[in-house]
Amino acid sequence: MDLRYDDDHERFRTEVQTFLSAHWPPPDRGDDTDRKAQERAFRLKAIEAGYLARSIPRRYGGSEQPADVLEAAIIREEFAKAWAPGDVAGLGPSLLVPTLLEKGAEWQKQRFVQPTIMGDIMWCQGYSEPNAGSDLANVQTRARLMGDEWVINGQKIWTSVAWLADYMFCLCRTEPEASKHAGISYLLIDMKQPGVDVRRLKAINGASHFCEVFLDDVRTPADWIVGERGQGWDVSRATLKHERNMIGGATQTLTYWDRLMRLAERTQKDGRRALDDPRVRDRLAVIEGYVRAQEFSAYRQLSKAAKGEKAGIVQSMNKINGTNTGHLIVKLALDLLGDEGLLEPEAFDPVTSPDVNTAWVARYMQTLGAAIAGGTSNIQRSVIAERGLGLPRDRERDQSRQARRPSQERRS
Amino acid sequence: MNFDLCEEQEMLQSTVRQFAATECPLPRAREIFDAKDGHDPELWRGLCDLGLGGIQIEEAYGGAGLELLDLALVGEVLGESAFPGPFFGHALAALAIGLGGSEEQKRRWLPDLASGSAIGTIAFAEGDQMWQPEQWGLEASEGGTRIEGHKCFVPHAGTADIVVVGLAGGGMSVVERDCAALDIKESAALDRTRRVAEVEFTGAPAHPLPEGVAASGRVRDAGLVLLAADAMGAAWRCVELSVEYANRREQFGTTIGHFQALKHQLADMAIEVEPARGLYWYAAHAFDHVPDESARFAAMAKAHLTDRAMQVARDAVEAHGGIGFTWEGDLHLYFKRAMFDRAFLGSPEFHRARAAELGGW
Incomplete structure (x- = not known):
């Protein structure tokens, strides 16, 4: 047991500190009005330097660093001390991205990973339903393949910040004849289309963070599926694993x-x-x-x-x-x-x-x-x-x- | 940064675990539990042949020169094995002499303690929950060389050769057992794997440890860590025994481990205990490496882990049903082990108050 950081890690800490003192707060921050743009510009620099998006391959906009939890801890500590923006928070970066990297098609990674980790697009998670809570595999939201589109009908609930989301990653029943767990597929859905009705729920503490999402003949292209038909349960397990760690x-x-x-x-x-x-x-x-x-x-x-x-x-x-x-x-x-x-x-x-x-x-x-x-x-x-x-x-x-x-x- | 055991430490634990499983499986532990003096010289010999009598004693005096963490790791395994005998008091006596003794005193006692040919113990308690160096009231006369008075809850006093006695003012003196000025009266110990006795010193010749006042608080802290480690081992074994039982015992046509009420109870027991393992590791580590936090985390580890162990031992008895409530079952050894860890050197509540004080609250 040795609770000191070794010399290499201390050197790394100094590097991070030097980087931060040069780039955050931004030296050319002007009137400080466009904080979002400043954070975005800073994140690009931090990714280039290898401090953010470390587990994401470079070809998808990450910095592709070898897994080093101690370096990651040092980055977290130093960024927090400097009040510098860290990796974009939210269910997209923390849950969908690792799932896409593990199970997604190449075009899906190309299209979705970078804008998600940069915060340019936001995701919500379409898992729970009124009758699928702890028994999540009981999802009833139905997706039918009609021509080159999925047509989706059903209701999701406890969907965090759905009104802000551009897209939803969603568990739908696509194989009703199959057994409970083998009948589910993992679909990606554009939230900004007719048939998506988001209603905010008021929670016990007065906050309106959770939503109900009603899906009425909502459409998504046939290839906006992660993994194969009927594999959605296994794909979602990969996601839940990340969620438990996060919390x-x-x-x-x-x-x-x-x-x-x-x-x-x-x-x-x-x-x-x-x-x-x-x-x-x-x-x-x-x-x-x-x-x-x-x-x-x-x-x-x-x-x-x-x-x-x-x-x-x-x-x-x-x-x-x-x-x-x-x-x-x-x-x-x-x-x-x-x-x-x-x-x-x-x-x-x-x-x-x-x-x-x-x-x-x-x-x-x-x-x-x-x-x-x-x-x-x-x-x-x-x-x-x-x-x-x-x-x-x-x-x-x-x-x-x-x-x-x-x-x-x-x-x- | 590595908050984990090294390979040698993991090997040390598996060696002790192997030894305990072979030489003192639970049926043997139960025999010793019920035997008259609760001490098996052959078992002690075997333990010391592994070098465990002097893990933390300096190499110059025949020990292994390791740290409190190593000692505590052994203590954890002995706890999980409900291992009977004088290990705990012996380790603290050796620590007291190592930390507080003169060169000559160390040369006189430590080699025998390291080899295990002499058994050590500590006489700290004075009744009414007076355990701490600052509470000790026993006076030594003639320049600290003669002791007249009473101590209680002295572990394995009947078999100990060397007794480290806490004195008024927080100092410590060594009394050799064969001085014949000791009157030892076995107490009806609840945890019969670690017997305790009342000791009446009747003008016993004593050897004051020159650095005793500075060392006594450290010895207490080490004792708190060892009790926490023992409690960790005992508590986790209670979880394991309960799981084994749940997977074996059948009612309503199935093993009772199928029933969610019991599964959740067992999960809650595990949740109470397992995350706290690092707490005693850190307290032990701090003893040798982080002096500022040593006393505080020793107190916190003792309070937290012995409380958890006590609760888990109770839950384990409940999970076992009737058999857990019997003297013939294995569980009561752990239950009583937990009772010892909880009460010895002061209650969890007492040490929580100390931890708060030491934290500058």
Whole structure:
């Protein structure tokens, strides 16, 4: 165990710092009005230098760097310190791009990867449906090949920021006679066409981040399919794998933890800082045990990844671990708020908005979403039990994998 | 940057695991658990033949010269094996002499401790949860060379040759067992894999460790890390035993591992424990490499891991049903192991308060 970065990595850090001091903030930023254009120009330079889009081949607009998780960590740290834009966030870059690179046709990579990682086009994810949540393979949205087009009818739900999306990557049933999992295809759909109706849902915390998307005779070309017909389930697994990793990082937990400590310092309780109250201190110390465990667990996995090894069962625990710790944090925060918990928070982004007390009311609700999105906590438990601990799969689920009978098709 | 074990450390663990599985499988551990003094000299000999009596003792005194992390990795495997005997107190006694002793004292005691021909232990506790150096009240007279008074929860006092005694003011002295001025009364230890005794010092000749005051807090910190490591091993074994049982036991015409309620309980147990492995690694690493964080993370690791282990041991008993509730089953060894790890050297709550204090809260 050696927690120092070696000389090569320290040299690399200096290079990144030098690059950043030359390019961010942009030296010729003028009146600072077109921030988006500045970020775009900076990202192109950073890709050229090998600091962003590192896993993307050069021919698709990336910088094609050898996988080095420690270099990646240094880049993240230094970019964060300089408040420089990192890789474009969102479901397109984080979920669709790796899927296209793994399973997509050459023309799809050529056409979609670069504009997606540059933020020029935005994607939404058409997976969940009213009757396909945890049982995602139960998707009923129907796509029929008619001539050289797919014609799609159905409804998607919990679609994040669908009103902003240019395209959707979508699971549709294309082979209704095939068994449940073998009847699905992975299609790409243009969202800006007649028949696509996006309705924003209002969530428990007042935010309208999720949407319903109704698809009514929506069309997409025959070759806008990723993988073969009926392979959509396997293609989507490649995507979900990336989603679990994305949600599992310790970064958000550490941010919440720092803010909780600040809240305990500034909150008065019985004429002294809440932090000085023995009961509050004990609860904080309990939480810190979980926070640090999660932090070291992330280091452990990073170190394994750096050697090209797998970290084992702990990898499957990242998501639920973050969810559970997040719940402990917001519960204590709400107790510290007291009466302020009676008031609805202002419109607010739980991660980026300023650290005001009412933000905790929003976070208290926001963290509930973490136990649901990207595979509920109960689904996580089943995955850990079955794939991690080697317990048998649920019998009911095994049964539903059998071929669908026509009578079932009619009922649904 | 490498937050991972090296190959030698992984080999060390697999060597100890192999040894424990061959020489002290659970049926043997249960026999020793029920035996009169809870100590099997042959087993101890075997452990020391692997060099485990002096892992962290300097090479100049016959040890392997390794670090607390290596010692803790061994401790974890002994925890997962419910391995009976004096390893824990022995390791701390050797650390105390290594950190606090004079050159002459080290030459006098460490080689025998390293080879295992002498067994060491520590006499820290004074009752009423008084474990810490700053709480010690036992006075030594005649310039610290004579001890009259009482200590409790001394691990394997009955078999120890060398006792490191905590004294008022935070210093430490060594008492040799054969001085015949010790009155040892076995306590009815709950964890019979690690017996404890009350020790009455009746004018025992003592050898003060010159750097004892500076070393005693460090020895306590090392003890906290070893307890955390033991708890990690015991807790993970509880998960494994419960999974094995769930895959074996049949009810309602199928193995009970098919039932989601149990699967989720087992998953929750694993989630409580496995991510915390790095916490004791880091605490052990900090002991040798990050002095500023050593005491704080030792306290945090002890508090977190022994709490987790206790809960998981309880859950494991529940998951086993009736057989988990019996003396004949294996599980109660781990349950009681967890009870020891939790209480020894102070409660999780106590160490959380220390961790908060040490964090400057």
